[in-house]
Amino acid sequence: MADSIEEIQKSKKTYLAVFGALLVGTVLTVLVAEAPGWLYWLDVGEHGFDKWDAIVGMLIAGTKASLVAVIFMHLNHEKKLIYWVFFGAIFFFACLAGLLALAKGSPIFDYLFYK
Amino acid sequence: MSAKAASHDSHDHHDDHADHHHNPGWLAKYVFSTDHKTIGIQYGITALLFLAFGFYLMMVMRWSIAYPHQPLPDWMGWIFSDTWKSRWLQDGKVTGETYNMFGAMHGTIMVFLGIVPLGFGAFGNYVTPLQIGAVDMAFPKLNMVSYWTYLAGGLVMCASFFMESGAAKSGWTNYSPLAGFADGQIVNQWLAGQTQWLIGLVLLITSSLLGSVNFITTIINLRARGMTWMRLPFFVWAMLVTGFLLLLAFPPLEAAGIMQLMDRVAHSSFFMPSGLFTKADGLADLAGGGSPLLFQHLFWFLGHPEVYVLLLPAIACVAEIIPVNTRKPLWGYKSMVYSVLILGFLSFIVWAHHMYMTGMGSSVSTFFQTTTVLISIPSVVIITALLISLWGGSIRFTPPMLWACAFIPMFGIGGLTGLPLAFNLVGLHLHDTYYVIGHFHYVVAPGILFGLFAGVHHWYPKITGRYTNSFLNHLHFWPSLVCMNVLFFPMLVQGMAGFHRRWYNGGDAYLEKAADSANVFGNIVREHIDLNIVMSYGAWALAVAQIPFIINFLLAWKMGRKVENDNPWDATTLEWATPTPPGHGNFTFDVAIYRGPYEYSRPDCDKDYLPQWQVPDKNARVSEGESEVAASKDTH
Amino acid sequence: MEIPYIFTPRKDTGLVNSKIAIWLFLASEVMLFGGFFSAYVYLRLGADYPWPERSLPVLPGLINTFVLIASSVTVVFAWAALKMRKWRQFQVYMAITVACAALFMVLKGIEYYLKFHHQAVRLHDYSIVEGHLGYEKEDGKLVLDRKGHPIEENMIRIKAEKISFSTKRYHAAWVEEMLAEASHHQAEINLEADITLVVEEGKPAIEIAKAGAPLSLELLNKIKDVHIAALAHNSQLRTVALREAWKTAHEANPGKKDRELSEGVGIDMEALKPSMLGEIPSVTFVVASPVELLFKPRDIKEGPSSSTLRDDTVITGKMEDSPMVFHYVDAIDFQWLVMKAEKKGIAAETAIENSWLMKNHDFVREAWEWHLKQTAKKQKALNDRYGFKKDGTPVRVLTEKELYRMGWKDLAEKGVDTKGVKISGFDKLKEEFMGPNYDARGNETFEELSVPRDQIRYASKFTPSWNNYYAIYFTITGLHGLHVIGGALVLLYYLLFGRKMYLSNPEWLANRVEVGGLFWHFVDLIWIFAFPIFYLM
Incomplete structure (x- = not known):
């Protein structure tokens, strides 16, 4: 991480830029979800909430979260070990969420069987 | 500088050190101690007490099964x-409700309050830093x-035995909706046993989280200078993996526990489906719409890694004890390390794979069946490596070695009986029968507990400066070995006959039907029901067999044979380089590591062991992988 | 003894201990919140009811997001200030961070408070009414409970004649509440019959209490003690007797198994009788002049002539009309009703027409007809913009929520439209935070409604018990709130007590603040996901 004073001064500008980006991202999420007035064209997918709204919303949230993790939490220059630990956890979270969704999505009571 | 010299020299220095810098009061030294060794001993003794209590609960259950x-x-x-x-x-007889309570608490206490704290908390704490x-x-x-936090969690759980509601009664897995409804009659839900169980669980998870981060x-x-990754004793590797399992697998259960707590105290319906109806209360006054399966998923996301949290410390102890007592290196150290990581x-x-019968979906079942079969490979690699380590060794049957030797076949039975359960189709027949109980008790009781007993005897001389008594140990070991098998093997037989694991009267209720010869199941029950009495006698005898251990454990503390030096087993790993018992700060010399952990019977050495910390002789041939100046190449 | 690598990183790993630890901790937190978010996905995918989409006011959530992001920036600036050895700057930034945390919690607290005081009820036909309950009044004045709080008009009223307590368990607070209510009505609750029991083996029975003794906790406790002692004594006797019986049976039939003998082995209760003590499983009190007692619906299983409290107390007496009275109805929701109807092949309109609400309440019908006009207008606007598909159906259609739910904003608009209820701009802005302004809009917009007890399928405040959306919302945000508080306390500690650390080794404090900051960013990170998931989806 930035240790010298100049570097820290420089990175303070980055922090402010990220701050701006996060604010913009937040407003954007709300606008995409609400699509008020003349911004109706922001309503992706069907009218109202649907999976596309969820995908876009999560993409924006993911980007914001990455910005926080990479810049604020200094993951852009962190030790290998930290990457292993943190991304390992995220991988196992993905396993949990993914397999749970899969289990929900494949019921043994296949409706074709009972049709 | 030899091992003995090293520690002896600095023994004086240590005392010196202690006098000047570290002289805490009794309370700070023995109760609120921050020293990892004291904490390890606290963990160990607390865990042994909980194990004894869990054992007692089991005996009451076995009475109910054998003599309903x-x-x-x-x-x-x-x-x-x-x-x-x-x-x-009921007139002195154990009722179904009481049996359920004892069953749930037996499981909980043994797993969460007994074996994990003994393996990870006690041995991990005492041995790993050393x-x-x-x-x-x-x-x-x-x-x-x-x-x-661990003690508080344990006490909160056990205190509920004496409350109006009694302790938790929904099995150690605490499945909803049963667990969501249980103790519903208690007005203040915070004082219901089932709620206390959850609070205790959250405390225990917090404790293990703090422990594993640490x-x-x-x-x-x-790690000391020169202690590179591949020079770590296997014990440390096992603890590292156990730590990660605790760190990452427990939180989803904590989430599930908090959600179930919400279900109980805030009347949410996370795990309560729509339209729940009970005989006593009619249609449940709940929002509904939740999923009991969700609880099972979150529970078993912890539940399976938990098995390895139980197992790895025991394997770790055995893997340390076998090389010391065979006087030869651990066979396949690297493959064991990789296996444990893959595991x-x-x-x-x-x-x-704990949920095949829940109607979870065939494609998902197939996935889990595949991974389950895969996971048996690293386990078998480890157990095979331990077995081969015995081959051609000059085995010393010291007290720890006896237990370690018994661990391998006993754990083998436990592991192999698990294989059929990995398969969907077999699961249909064996699910929730005594076969499952037999399988995992073989893993846990004669397997893991034997490994931990081995650990107790192995490190006892380091902790107290005295050996345990060999005769008392034999008196403990042989009956235990026999009784464990008398107790658990018939379970496998009964299980295959279809005995359900939660019968509080051991199947007695089915006998009435057996008179009717057309009732096949009733007849099967009649054929196997007398095994209940055999098993229960096994249990009483097993209880008696633990008495020599208790005597040994207590007496040897003050009266055991004193160790001759700081390294009584002639071992190579670092804990034996400390004074006996190790003082605050552990080492009395500047620790540096020069070689791998299991350098026994090297042909180029005079002695049959070469400790990790022994400075290489400049004149001797430096073998490969042994860095002369540890510090220059490695860390600090 | 000194533990190494507290402030200087170890060379090969390049890390200080605390940094490894905090990342491990965060990894564990990922799994904890991961468990909750997975549960959210699972519950939402499996929901057998209309998931309440976008049902929270967005503005407070949005502001909270800004607040938390801002605090994330200031905490990293505070760390930078330390790195540059500017103590004053560090103090300023850290103070802002902690202030942001406090602001976040205040806003969160307001949101929670409003939800906890907002009532909803699911009727038997699955239509849903939301709003604010009225309070119990007597001669125009509020009735207060034992603790001095007003009582909501959602109580089970029973004209109690007799009360039977289980002597094993009774909830002291409820007994006190009954006594208070009875004394409020100048009624007496007295013991029905004499209690005369054998309390010592072989001695004659003695009188424990006389008929007519007034109900009190002391009396109940006394009877309970006697009963429990008798139970213990008698059960011990029976145990010994049964054990003897088995002994005799075994001696008489050597080699026989228990199960072959069990039929014939039992306790000779007659022989035991002289040594048994008197048990009294329940004790009955008579209400001198039958008086109306109020019970919370969750505490009681009500019946027409006898009801049971959760502590097994049985109240004998007629159940009176116990409606749930909304002082202000602020939403009517037919989504679930429509969902159920469509499953049965009934058209949505028919189902709504036949609902209890439409049949019994004119204002609901009026509102629904107004709502139909509004939705037609909205659909037309969509058609004008997006046109029709080849088969003649519109490209974009209104959502179920828009079609079948009349939320408070719809009702408010209707009030403006049909009744001309206008409220000031400031009140309107406030509504975006606090929800509907009942005082300003009044009963013209939000009407009164009384739901008879037998129409209620399920009722709850907007707490975790209302449905799983609120359950997971409160659980995740509540846990997140605890993290905010914990993190803020740690940062506050560095702000207030970090000076000493700073003077002894500024790098040490910088490390600590970095670690605390990492946790803080993680808390922000969770919120970044929680906000869209709970407020916008």
């Missing part, structure tokens, strides 16, 4: 007051908090 018509004998019932017995026993050459854990105060940090950052990884994605 007879009152509980006085020698078992004395622990509870007459008022308690009038509430929970083996990596650290002065203490990375965060000593956190370590202390971890122990006290362990992993210690292992990563506090840890795979254990996160096998959980739903």
Whole structure:
């Protein structure tokens, strides 16, 4: 991480830029979800909430979260070990969420069987 | 500088040190200690007490199974007051409700309060920092908090035995909606046993979270000079993997526990489906719309890694004891290390093999069946490596070695009986039968507990400066070995006959039907029901067999044979380089590591062991992988 | 003894201990919140009811997001200030961070408070009414409970004649509440019959209490003690007797198994009788002049002539009309009703027409007809913009929520439209935070409604018990709130007590603040996901 004073001064500008980006991202999420007035064209997918709204919303949230993790939490220059630990956890979270969704999505009571 | 010299020299220095810098009061030294060794001993003793209590609960259950018509004998019932017995026993007989309570708490206590704290908490705490050459854990105060949180969690859980509701009664897995409804009659839900169980669980998970963060940090950052990754004793590797399992697998259960707590105290319906109806209360006054399966998923996401949290410390102890007592290196150290890493990884994605019968979906079942079969490979690699390590060794049957030798076949039976359960189709027949009980008790009782007994005897001389008594140990070991098998093998037989694991009267209710010869199941029950009595006698005998251990454990502390030196087993790993018992700060010399952990019977050495910390002789041939100046190449 | 690598990184790993530890901790937190978010996905995918989409006011959530992001920036600036050895700057930034945390919690607290005081009820036909309950009044004045709080008009009223307590368990607070209510009505609750029991083996029975003794906790406790002692004594006797019986049976039939003998082995209760003590499983009190007692619906299983409390107390007496009275109805929701109807092949309109609400309440019908006009207008606007598909159906259609739910904003608009209820701009802005302004809009917009007890399928405040959306919302945000508080306390500690650390080794404090900051960013990170998931989806 930035240790010298100049570097820290420089990175303070980055922090402010990220701050701006996060604010913009937040407003954007709300606008995409609400699509008020003349911004109706922001309503992706069907009218109202649907999976596309969820995908876009999560993409924006993911980007914001990455910005926080990479810049604020200094993951852009962190030790290998930290990457292993943190991304390992995220991988196992993905396993949990993914397999749970899969289990929900494949019921043994296949409706074709009972049709 | 030889090992003995090293520690002897600095023994004086140590005393010196202690006098000047570290002279805490009795309370700070023995109760609120931040020293990893004291905390390890606290963990160990607490865990052994909980194990004894869990064992007692099991005996009451076994009485109910074997003699469902007879009152509980006085020698078992004395622990509870007459008022308690009038509430929970029917004319002195164990009722179904009480059996459920004891069953749930037996499982919980054995798993969460007994074996994990004994394996990970006690041995992990005592041995790990010593083996990596650290002065203490990375965060000593956190370590202390971890122990006290564990104790609080355990006491909260056990206190509920004496409450109006009694302790939790929904099995150690605490499945909803049963667990969501249980104790619903209690007005103040915070004082219901089922709620206390959840609060206790949250405390225990907090404790293990603090513990595992501490362990992993210690292992990563506090290794001595020259202690590279591949020079870590296998014990440390196992603890590292266990730490990660605790760190990452427990939180989803904590989430599930909090959600179930919400279900109980805030009347949410996370795990309560729509349209729940009970005979007593009619349609449940709940929002509904939740999923009982969700609880099972989150529970077993912890549940399976938990098996390895139980197992790895035991394997770790055995893997340390075998090389010392065969006087030859651990066979396949590297493959064991990689196996244990793969084991840890795979254990996160096998959980739903506990849930084949839940209607979870065939494609998902197939996935979990595959990963379950895969995970048996690293386990078999480890156990095979341990077995081969015995080959051609000059085995010393010291007390720890006896237990370690028994561990391998006993754990083998446990592991192999698990294989059929990995398969969907076999699961249809064996699910929830005594076969499952037999399988995992073989893993846990004669397997893991034998490994931990081995550990107790192995490190006892380091902890107390005295050996345990060999005769008493034989008196403990042989009956235990026999009784364990008398107790658990018939379970496999009964299970295959179809005995359900939760019959509080051992299947007695089916006998009436057996008279009708057309009732096949009733007849099968009649054929196998007498095994209940055999098993129960096994259990009583097993209880008696533990008495020599208790005597040995207590007496040897003050009266055992004194150790001749700091390294009584002539071992190579670092914990034996410390004074006996190790003082605050552990080491009395500047620790540096020069070689791998299991350098026994090297042909180029005079002695049959070459400790990790022994400075290489400049004139001797430097073998490959042995760095002369540890510090220059490695860390600091 | 000194633990190494507290402030200087170890060379090969390049890390100080605390940094490894905090990342491990965060990894564990990922799994904890991961468990909750997975549960959210699972519950939402499996929901068998209309998931309440976008049902929270967005503005407070949005502001909270800004607040948390801002605090994330200031905490990293505070760390930078330390790195540059500017103590004053560090103090300023850290103070802002902690202030942001406090602001976040205040806003969160307001949101929670409003939800906890907002009532909803699911009727038997699955239509849903939301709003604010009225309070119990007597001669125009509020009735207060034992603790001095007003009582909501959602109580089970029973004209109690007799009350039977289980002597094993009774909830002291409820007994006190009954006594208070009875004394409020100048009624007496007295013991029905004499209690005369054998309390010592072989001695004659003695009188424990006389008929007519007034109900009190002391009396109940006394009877309970006697009963429990008798139970213990008697059960011990029976145990010994059964054990003897088995002994005799075994001696008489050597080699026989228990199960072959069990039929013939039993306790000779007659022989035991002289040594048994008197048990009294329940004790009955008579209400001198039958008086109306109020019970919370969750505490009681009500019946027409006898009801049971959760502590097994049986109240004998007629159940009176116990409606749930909304003082202000602020939403009517037919989504679930429509969902159920469509499953049965009934058209949505028919189902709504036949609902209890439409049949019994004119204002609901009026509102629904107004709502139909509004939705037609909205659909037309969509058609004008997006046109029709080849088969003649519109490209974009209104959502179920828009079609079948009349939320408070719809009702408010209707009030403006049909009744001309206008409220000031400031009140309107406030509504975006606090929800509907009942005082300003009044009963013209939000009407009164009384739901008879037998129409209620399920009722709850907007707490975790209302449905799983609120359950997971409160659980995740509540846990997140605890993290905010914990993190803020740690940062506050560095702000207030970090000076000493700073003077002894500024790098040490910088490390600590970095670690605390990492946790803080993680808390922010969770919120970044929680906000869209709970407020916008």
